[in-house]
Amino acid sequence: MNISSVVIMTKPEHIQEVLESLEESGLCDIHFHDEKGRIIVTIEGEDVYEETFKLKAIQEIPHVMSAEMSFSYSEEELQKAINEFERVQKEQEVPEILENENIRAEEIVYKGHIKAYID
Known part of the structure; x- marks a missing residue:
């Protein structure tokens, strides 16, 4: 099992839309967001390939300017x-x-x- 944190950036005016898309996607767990458009989530996967798939899917969500792994744990x-x-x-x-x-x-x-x- 792998667990990684991801820092997502969006414009402040799109934060609610991106939060809703993330919630609906089932790709991650949302832990933090602020008025500047920063969102912190965690993703889980059986291996690095599954995590990478989820990260790429998050990057494709409309209005996501960037989404990058920050910390990672791998069994x-x-x-x-x-x-x-x-x-x-x-x-x-x-x-x-x-x-x-x-x-x-x-x-x-x-x-x-x-x-x-x-x-």
Whole structure:
């Protein structure tokens, strides 16, 4: 599931018409609008292709001057990041110096990187 926020711009005199069109379209959820013609909505899709389809449809609504994604959340991206983190965790063992309970912290001299103790 992907969720993105979209900033839509229209002329102030067309804001009600654009809001009604957005509401009727079922493409998005409206969260904010102001008297200057700015509208903030969110769109959801199973993937980026569905979101892109919805964004293009919003851009085609009469009197929409611009509609651009602002922020995006993607479960797929999150899962990739989690998988990469878990892979790195498995590959990197904790250095012996950090596991040795007989070494006092005061005795460790930091040299800019823990790898200096491993190599």
